[in-house]
Amino acid sequence: MKLFKWLFALLILIVVIAGAVAWTLPADVAYRYVATRLGPISLVGVRGTVWSGHADGVSVFGRDLGELDWQVEKLPLFARRVHADLRIRGADIVTSGLVERDADGRITAHDVRFRVPASLMSPVLDVPSLKLLGTITGTFAKVSLYEGLISDANGTARWSEAGVTGTAEARFSDILADFASKPDGSIAGTVADDGKGNLEVNGQFRMTAAGFEVEAFLAARNDDPRVQDALRYVGQPQPDGSSHLVITGQLFKLF
Template sequence: MKLLRSLFLLLLVLVLIGVVVAWTLPADLALRWLKPNLGPLQLSGVSGTVWQGRASSAVAFGTPLGALDWSVQKSPLLLRRVVARVGLGGGALVLDGDVTRDADGSVLVQNTTFALPAEIAAPALDIPALKLHGRIEGRIDEARLANGWVSGARGSARWREAAVSGQAEASLGELLADFASQPDGSIAGTVKDDGSSNLEVAGQFVISSGQFSATARLVARNGDMQVAEALRYVGEPQPDGSSLLKISGQLFKLF
């Protein structure tokens, strides 16, 4: 009995030590174990603990993103779920939201806001004659990443103080977009202007299997000559004076 009691006490002490180590595990040590599973994400300048920490530099697909902060809940781990609040700032991309990794390996993103300079979207729009100005802000209400693809996505975005310069200059007001997953697994959305500028925009886009395509009809309101001049470099001129913009490409072309 004395031996059994000693073994029990030893086991209890080891469990307590394990709990303390896990509770205070340095983030940089955990990163060494997790690094093979981070894919294109690279972190440096890591401090804090695995539960609440910070990386002074985050890079994805070779693009610097800024500093990454995280806070992980402990109790969901008992159900093999990782629930965290993640924030990204100090760089071109600003992001803040909730991320959950379920036991099946899928990742759920919820209540996430983001903001980035419009010029980052220039490679996707592929209009070399014009430089994009303003800032794109948006919200992802929900999106699940599983088996390399996104499902159940819902969200919206707004291009604030939209403008172009280069071979033509024009103020475009604010452009609005909404998107949601479709029954066939694609993500579809609409784009329109808010009516505050002399550019009328009406379009739609689809993202499917890592590819995106979009079409939009652009019209200069109120005979605005600056906007009409800018539209000469955007899309295909139409008989009614509008311009039809068609773009397509790979989703990760943005990176």
């Protein structure tokens, strides 16, 4: 009987030690174990714990996004769920949001807010003679990912202080976008100007895991000569003086 008592006491001690180690596990130690499973995501300067930590740099496909901070709630883990508050701060990129992973593998993000320079979208537009100016900000109120399909997504975005520089110079009013997920797992939305400037925009877009499609009609409101000049380098000219812009591509171009 004493042997069983000693074994039981030893088992309890092991559980307590294992729990204490897990509760205070250094983030850099944990990262070494999972780094190979993060795919294109890599971290540098990892410190803190797995529950509350910081990385001096996070990159995706080799593109540096900035510093990463995270807070992970402990209690949901007992139900095999992960709740984390993630924040990325870079020189020109800022994003934050709450991320949950359920026991069935579904990942859901809430209140995701982002701010990126419009120049980040230049590879998508693929007009080397023009550089995009301004800042794009937006919010995903919610988005879920399960077995490769996106669902429950909805949000908005705004291109502020919009403009182009390069072969042509022009400033536009803010460009607005609304988007939501579709039953096939894609995200679709509309894009339009706010009506306060001299660039008129009306379009729609669709994004999938395979790529994206954008179609828009652009026109110079009030016959603005700078906007008319800029539109000569974007899309196909139309008989009424507008430009028909069609873009298709791969999302990895952003990185």
